Amino acid sequence: DTGVSQDPRHKITKRGQNVTFRCDPISEHNRLYWYRQTLGQGPEFLTYFQNEAQLEKSRLLSDRFSAERPKGSFSTLEIQRTEQGDSAMYLCASSQGLAGVGDTQYFGPGTRLTVL
Amino acid sequence: AQSVAQPEDQVNVAEGNPLTVKCTYSVSGNPYLFWYVQYPNRGLQFLLKYITGDNLVKGSYGFEAEFNKSQTSFHLKKPSALVSDSALYFCAVRDSVSGGYQKVTFGTGTKLQVIP
Numbered sequence: 001d002t003g004v005s006q007d008p009r010h011k012i013t014k015r016g017q018n019v020t021f022r023c024d025p026i027s028e029h030n031r032l033y034w035y036r037q038t039l040g041q042g043p044e045f046l047t048y049f050q051n052e053a054q055l056e057k058s059r060l061l062s063d064r065f066s067a068e069r070p071k072g073s074f075s076t077l078e079i080q081r082t083e084q085g086d087s088a089m090y091l092c093a094s095s096q097g098l099a100g101v102g103d104t105q106y107f108g109p110g111t112r113l114t115v116l
Numbered sequence: 117a118q119s120v121a122q123p124e125d126q127v128n129v130a131e132g133n134p135l136t137v138k139c140t141y142s143v144s145g146n147p148y149l150f151w152y153v154q155y156p157n158r159g160l161q162f163l164l165k166y167i168t169g170d171n172l173v174k175g176s177y178g179f180e181a182e183f184n185k186s187q188t189s190f191h192l193k194k195p196s197a198l199v200s201d202s203a204l205y206f207c208a209v210r211d212s213v214s215g216g217y218q219k220v221t222f223g224t225g226t227k228l229q230v231i232p
Contacts, residue, residue, distance in 0.1 A: 004159070042206050042222030043160070056219065091159055102148025102167050102210050105220060107159035 002026060004108035006092050012114045013082055020078045021111045025094030032075050033105060034067055035091040036060065043091055049075060082115045089113075118143045118211040122223035129197045130231050137192040137205050137226045145213030149190040150220065151181055154204040163205075166190060177201070197230045204228075 005024045013019050025032050030051050035043035046065070048056045051072040061067075064082075069075040079086055089110045097103025119142045129135045141147055148167055152160040164175025171183040181192045192205060207223045 006159075040224070042208075042224050044222075045219055048219070093160075102150075102165060102212075104150070104162050104165055106162060107152070109159045110157075112157070 004092055004094050004106055006090075006108040006111050008111055009109060010112050010114075012116065014116050015082060015084060017082055018078065018080045019082060019113065020076055021090055021092075021113075023075045023077070023092030023094075023108060025074070025092070026096070026106060027073075029094035029096040029106075030072070031095045031097075031103070031105075032069055033093040033095070034075070034077050035093065037089040037091055037110070038087075046077075046090075079113075082113075084115045087113055087115045118147075118209050118219075118221050120207050120209045120221055120223040122205075122207055122226045124226050125224075126227040126229060128229045128231060131199055132196050135194050135197040135201070135228065135230070137207075137228060139190045139192065139207030139223060140188050141190060141207075141209040142188065143209060143211040143213075145211050147188075147190075148210040148212060149181075149183065150208040150210075151175065151179070151190075151192050152206045152208065152222075154206065154225070160206060163192070197228075199230045199232050202228055202230045 007022045032049045034046040037043045047067045049069040064080045067077045091110045092108045093105040095103040095105045121140045150165045151163040166173045166183045174180045204225045208220045210220045
């Protein structure tokens with residue numbers, strides 16, 4: 001399967017712990033996105049990479065959140081000192097296309113985080 | 117600012133009947149419009165998109181959508197619903213004048229229930 005993959009699929013942690021999620025995009029895609037989805041809502045944008053450069057961060061992304069894409073391939077999203085409000089599905093997507101054109105984002109299966 | 121609205125939280129339709137899931141949008145420039153489907157505990161799957169050209173867009177699994185600029189709508193349709201179409205459907209929009217970053221805004225989703 002050559003789709004977007006995410007690991008782990010589920011994570012249960014205690015409040016105050018740090019967690020890290022990984023996303024492997026479709027191999028030829030240069031853009032990578034992180035979203036957060038809570039129950040009954042659509043995905044909310046968190047951050048965006050073009051190759052290894054992080055070009056945009058949402059105000060939703062507090063200083064406890066950090067994302068990297070060191071070699072322009074896989075990406076990690078780390079949440080430090082987790083809070084119960086961080087419980088959500090974290091989705092990764094990737095795309096490839098011409099700048100300024102509505103290229104399609106392809107999503108991974110998500111990582112469901114539960115903070116106890 | 118760009119926005120998208122899905123006015124129905126849930127749509128019920130009998131198997132074999134035509135279905136419509138509604139979406140309206142607001143952008144400053146020209147819209148790039150997308151429909152995605154989400155099954156329980158899964159990521160989003162791309163169905164179709166409108167960039168330019170023919171107002172009727174055909175996508176995966178027999179779905180199609182009609183772009184109506186005057187009504188700022190992009191309703192999802194299927195001539196004959198299947199029970200397996202039961203899922204959560206998201207409309208999304210990107211404004212062509214949003215600059216270098218390709219932020220996509222998602223609606224809150226419409227739950228489609230196809231009744232056997």
